[in-house]
Amino acid sequence: MENKSIPLEIHIRHIGVESMTIVSKLSFLFVLSGNLSLLHNGKLISIREGDIYIINKNDIVSVPNMTDNMVMTSHLWAEGQFKLNHPLSLVYMTEAYEKISSCLSQAMSEYIKKEEGFKEVLLGYHHQLLGYLYRYLPQIKGTQDTTHIQLSDKITELVDYILKNFEKKITLDDLSDRFFISKFYLAHIFKEEVGLSVGQFIKQVRLTHSLELLYHQTYSLDDIAIKSGFPSTRAFRDAFKEKYEVTPAQYRIVHTDNSNEELSFELSEQEVYQLISKYTQADTVNHVVGNSYEVISEVIDTGLSMHTEHFYLEGIAKLDIMSKSNMLPNIRQDLGMKYVAITHPLRKIQAVYRKDSWDIQLYHLYTELNLVISNGLYPYIQIGIEDFDDFQEMFDLPEIAWIRLFDTLNQQISQRFMDTSQWYIEYRCFYENVNGGELCLPLVRLIQDTSHMYQVIIHLPELPVTHQEIEQPVMVIDDRSRVRTYDLADILKRLHHMEHLEKIAENKNILFQQLALNHFIHLEEDEHYRPLISLITANQTLWFFNIKLDNLSTHFLQPTSIDGTSLYTYFPKELSQKLALMSEVGVYHDMWYAYQFKTSLYEEVIYQTEFFILTRQGEDYRLLAIYPEKKITNLETISTEMIKQQPFMLLEIKLLSLTGKYKKTVKELSPYTKMEHAQSITWMNDVNLSQEDIDYINGLSRPKRQVEVISTNDILNLNIQIPILGMVYIDLKKIK
Template identity: 20%
Template sequence: MHYFYESGENHMGFPIKEFIHSINQFETHWHEEIEILMVLKGSINIRVGNQQYTLKEEDLILINRNEIHNTFKTEEDNVLLAIQINTSCFDHCYVNLNKIHIDCKSFQCKKEEQEKFNRIKQRLAKIVWELNKKRKGYQLLIGSEVHLLLVDLINNFNYTLLEDNTLLSFNKETQRLQNIIQYIHQNIEGGITLQDVADSQNISIYYLSHFFKQYMGFSFQEYINYIRLDKAVILLTNTEQKITEIAFTSGFPSTKALNTCFKEAYNCTPTDYRRKYKNTPNTKKGKIEELRSRTYLDVDRNMALHLLFKYLELPEKNSKDNNPTYTLNEFIEINADDQVKEFLPFWKKLTCFGRASDGLREEFRDQLRELQKDIGFEYVRFHGIFCDDMLIINLNDNGDLVYNWYYVDKLFDFFKEINIKPFVELGFMPSEFGQSDITVFAWKANITLPKYIFLWTNLVKEFIKHCINRYGLKEVETWYFEVWNEPDLENVFWIGDKESYYEFFKETAMAVKSISPNLKVGGPSITYQTMIENNWLDEFFKYTITHQVPLDFVSFHIYSESYSSKKYAQDLWVRARKGEDAVSLLNSWKDLKRIYHDKDHTYNTIVSANQKINEFLQEKPEIHITEWNASSYGRNLINDTCFIATFIIYNVLRSTGKTDSLGFWTFTDIIEELKMGISSFHGGFGLINKDGIKKPSYYAYYFLSKLGHTIIDQGEDYIVTKEQDNIQILAYNFAYFDDLFIMGDTSLLTNEIRYLSFEEKPGKNINLQINGLSGNYKQISYELNRENGSAVDEWIKMGAPENMDKDEIQYLKGKSYPKVSIEKKELKNSYTESICVPVHGIVLIVLEKLI
């Protein structure tokens, strides 16, 4: 339970403060500002003075200055919007504003009176929208909305004007009340009586009793019971204590007293409350402080702000008009003979897909062939080379172990055919070798340790020997062998602790090196969160040094998301491996609160990895990021948008020289970790959707593949390269997520509305001049943006059809290609061009020297 007098600086220099939060416990507070509360989800109880109300979704109430109010939860979860306005800032334009006491309670008015409340809600929505988007001049827009909000309150609602002597008396009384409450909370644990409090304030019991009732709205004993009740709720949802124990631990004289208070507050018994809330992910085995610090991100809030923003006139589902109309101009002058540095295509080193057996499917092969033809990656990484669906482990009639490499050969022969090498993730465990049948993914990957380590190491050795016999030692020595996948996620991808993985890595690495010391083995293929947040990687490095374990490369994964509950994420995977219904899992996965890092998260993580490696290892190994994407959720609707194309280019150009590879997860939507997505554009990871339609992200790599190997100039939003006499200019307009989306709110992201969750940025106009170019050139210009080359935007224009026929798919394939224009230019020592790049857009210009 909390009580507090709220104070603090105005939000970002404005006369307002904004909160989006959840009420999870009994709170008493008051503040100098007027406060408008709106329930966005669920319901809450609130007591203002002597009056108690229950507010439901969309209900709104105004709390006046220094008006004491108590909030406490109902049996429902809740999300609230609170806007506090410092009326002292408006004294210069409305002298008596600080003395006004306004009556504004939507739930007490009839339906025909709700229009005036809807205007208030519209003002609140505009304020939240502008604070989130931070458009140019947003400070002025917010200021105007606050003024208009106050005008609406004064003109449309009843109010009383308090006299000066009344205000002075009220301020004295609130200060006394603050002292009383502070004393209660400082002494509640040792037991406290009304006499104790009266003595501390030098007043009589009779005066204290009436004073407390008058200003708090309930008696001293009721207040004490609320504090005890708050403690009982925490014990109910976080411990296994019996109801009788909880009653006495919380300070109630009996179980009956606890039951009485519980029924009054929550309309149910303590047992019923525990049954309902005990096993929810947010409270299961949680710590008391974790429950106390709960925010609105810890409840299902996907539709919370949707409820608020319905009072705004948002852009239509495929409108491009939600971005600023003004354009930023940039002037760049460079020389064609400048050579800033070499540009090595490290991003082309590695691409990824879901599992080995996918590579046996014809539609998958068609996509990878086209990817290689257009771009040409050097390596490909995937899960499950040893999984059961590859049919490697067999027993003959005598019961002897026999390896069958037929499907492995089919897969690797295909790789050889299209000129791509395997980046072999050694995993998962064949079920015949595993200690148990615990699996992950819809395709049942066994994640346990082997029954006997020699079964595993013999498999690894025989696999490598077979590959050498088929493809030659020289070839296989160019491959990479990565030991397992994300063993740091215990009970998700690894049934064991970190020490067991260290030993497993050593045995596997030694097995690889026993075939040839020139074979490249590495790992540990962990998540960026583990690498940054604890000493897992540090101890791994120490182990390899102490035990002289070979480590040719270090691998890890980077996604832009963090999680408000890593335990909840792990619980979902545990449920998945136990075979829970896929629909139920998908719904739970949607409810997982994904919180995004800032736009430079990829770069900063790679820098941190380099620092750790330099700290622990004398000889620096290669660094490979073997999974990377903006999202780790294969149903995130941003994955189909133009945003991902600019995300790829921004991060690739930022990370140049910091890592040896940056493997995008994945090149295709043909992936079945949670079963294949049903919709054509379901937010899958891939550069290509399941129908073979190329997404904007595909063309990010296509454009990068056309850049030269020498950088002439590079800025925040462009790069100019050279290859012999040819020049390549790549410009992009990268807009990251807005504040609400970063903090996990997905209210503005739907199947047909996919661009309202990004920061608002203007278009860019880059005026470029390259000196030192003469002769005849062919200029090829490519434009990728929401109007040109975005398949998902075209699909939405079509009406977002599902189960498309061949003609519809072929139509979208044609529309997915960027706009191309070609012209010849005769240059006389200078090339000039004005490049217009809309937000989420990319422009590539290639100047080819003609003979």
């Protein structure tokens, strides 16, 4: 029988290397100093100082390496399992963190003092902690609900046997014979109580043990495979790769134990009070956050004849023109875009082939072109492999008919629209979703015939490096939306080079898009990140844009989904919807404003760091600052590494050689403004939105804006405080 005399078991201790065990009660781990890395159900979890992690009853836990730490451990008598993807912290589930950290610290204080009635007080804290779990953390649904019950004596024995003998060959028949139970009943009751099949449980135990051994460089991979119970190194490698998506060798490079020395820790009562004091405040978060700033200081002399770079960013609006034509003025006025994509032209005409000539009616194509032009925009016509596929499916005619069809189409466009010199026409001539890649020659043969009508752009996976003299200019766009001018004859030859097919055959674009989609799906499954997903998307997009500007003296033509329209033929529709600037009904996402921030920057870049970019035009300046949550910026995984990041960033920027008066406009998007907006429109998903509703919601969701007039005599100090996931745009306009 377990002792229930103390209703809330709570201790402060150092946690060193601990072997694999099944946790018998729901447990809190509150790291008061140092850090702690543990293996929880086969997943490496890194817990920083101040963070709190929760482990459910019957979870498998081990601590693979020795670290310098002091951890408050607390155990609750609780039925139920709770889902926590990352440790609670100042930046992850902040409200839950504030309540639970304060409650644990006050309970620890009561436990130390042991004054009259302390058990009753601890019982109150026990119920309070349990209440916070139910209030803030989602409960685990489905098959794992079965682990809410106490393991039976028989299954406890069986689990204990597996934990002690996992390195040996274990079969269901062996377990059946050893524990005198039908293997069919054993399999059923084990799955019912543990939540995993016997085979799955054994495999998880072996993989967890292998992670412990990988921390130590003394074992080879062959040794680890044998010591972990795998029949061969290959079986170990395959199982490890399937579970963790990296090989054991790759994992070892990143996770290596660098501290094997024995550490000794003894705490006085006074030292315990010092550890918990900052968490026992009434407002834990504000108290702890007091000095929780990542301070970045920069001094920039704007008067020096410094080397500056330039970038030119143009957006190509991708949207359903017919149903969203009312958005075209906003695209021009609010977003500053000049181009709208016109796709699949053959689906928007009627054509009949008679005696080697075409009779075509443009109908819908004319309508789309007229809508674009009448709103002060230019068409960006995209011709790709789908168009040739459409031609073959619709007409089943020889290639010469394909050439004549586009000749006729271009003739009618030139007759209807007198000046098309500002229009773009882009050719994507590769089958990019075919293994090995393939060049569509009929598309290539169209290029020469349209170079006199439009500004021609040809897609290649990468911008070529060439010093060919330009006789007839043509633009090339690569997979990063970078554009440069080359010689047309040279590029037409380069289309046939094998290096492009080899690049396409790597499928990097498609793999990257799938990673990005999985990344956003993973975030949406997290209770903390789900309400912030629009802000996260905008924040990460701006941050990636900033850090990827490795060659600023470049022209960018960036396709941008306005309403969820796919960006390319092979681009996942679901990912386009997540990156869209607005919803299908017209509610602006945070991406709308992020795009405004990005495209409002001046072309001349005079200073750039990881977190901000400063641009100039004459005596005016524009600055964009972004503070991402770094553990979610890696598309391949949500990081569990010990990333040290403060809840706020303080940019201290000193601009020298500035004099006179400036109008300073500050626009901010942050989790705080986001949550304020969300509280005002809780009804949004429950009704059919009218245009008045949409306008109201869009008005509320605008960035927080402040305007002031400032005077400076040589030095202007900008102190910019940005919360994690925040973005700040500053416009400094000289008052003449």
